[in-house]
Amino acid sequence: MNSMFSHYNCEEASELNAVKSCSFYKKKQSIFLAGSSPRGVYCLNEGKVKVFSLGENGKEHIVHIAKEGEIIGFRAMLSGDPYEVSAETLEDCNICFIAKEDFLNMLDGNVKLRQNVMQSLSKELNIRTKLLTNMAQKSVRERLAFSLIFLDKVYQDEEAINLSREDLANFIGTATETIIRLLKDFKEEGLIEIHTRKLSILNHNELLRIAGE
Amino acid sequence: MNSMFSHYNCEEASELNAVKSCSFYKKKQSIFLAGSSPRGVYCLNEGKVKVFSLGENGKEHIVHIAKEGEIIGFRAMLSGDPYEVSAETLEDCNICFIAKEDFLNMLDGNVKLRQNVMQSLSKELNIRTKLLTNMAQKSVRERLAFSLIFLDKVYQDEEAINLSREDLANFIGTATETIIRLLKDFKEEGLIEIHTRKLSILNHNELLRIAGE
DNA sequence: CGATCACTTGATAATCCTCAATCCTTGTGG
């Protein structure tokens, strides 16, 4: 079901099944809020979720967009601190919950899972660092190109990237109007296609070049 | 010696002593380079170290400034990937090296160390996320105020923050000239004191307010 | 004590934000 559990054999899988509890979430439903204490982790089976923090002006900054198969919120659970970020569904979702105790028990008894968790943390740290450097050095236009390529992977199973302009702006770290203008530029340059909310990439290589990768 | 090993008892400490090898580094000496493969981790006993990545234009972005007691480079070692960042001393340093094999062995046999490593990763991820949101939403002036407070903690054992204007700019993600102008503003507002390279904070609270914390 | 490097200042231009007005889409209730 999930990359982190993908090595599981039958016995382990049934152990996992015993402790997880799945439920449906509607679009725009909150999963957890920054400041609250983690009681476990969430496995995203279906749908997309945004993970974001709020600047002191109340402006949202989207730190991550999670897709099917990802585990959400285990960073805070491991450190024992309250959540620093909030999570909310972007569409209807199917999400499993695993209680902290159960997850830590599994972690204790399973070397491979432990390695996966550490690798996962390492990988996230890596991506976050990359994004930080991007944010520090690149223009909004470059960041948009980069983000479109990134989002294209997230939405690869769908027909197109499906995000509100505001969410896109909050992901890239700019104003909604700026995003709209730049998307228009990209469209006129023949790089992307726009159908209201839905964006598709026409010229991947050129976007890569603009992103400066 | 180090926060990550601070729980060590006598026996563990001697095990640690057996595998570590210490050496001196001169100012501006490279510790490791992005792209190379990690062969172990580095414990910073004395001095400061900058960890940075390079944008495709070759411009440096300082991701972290490490001080005495920190461990450097274990992210890449755990994930097994090549370094994504480079590390270089900012002043004369005393640094211990622990080979990958030895570190992983210790990790295997020591629950507490494992928890510390995970906590450490979690904490770094947290800080990196915070910085990312700052970078996305705050002006250079706000980021400078934030960074001065951050650096004040890093340099708390010294008389003052001691960084080149360029390093400061590369940490904050802006141009050197911008930093110089803003530092001048802060000085005129009575918030900081400047003695060529050395910066000290005079009005901590006002800087906090400007940083928007 | 000269040369190199860091720092500073000014002028100019590009980028991006904010505000305000308008248009379009979508969902809802009649």
Place this chain on the structure above:
DNA sequence: CCACAAGGATTGAGGATTATCAAGTGATCG
């Protein structure tokens, strides 16, 4: 099924912030 309301998307104007370039000045180190 239609009309209307509400929220999202778009456009334009204007201004603030920040980058870039060029030309100094000052500090440091062999």
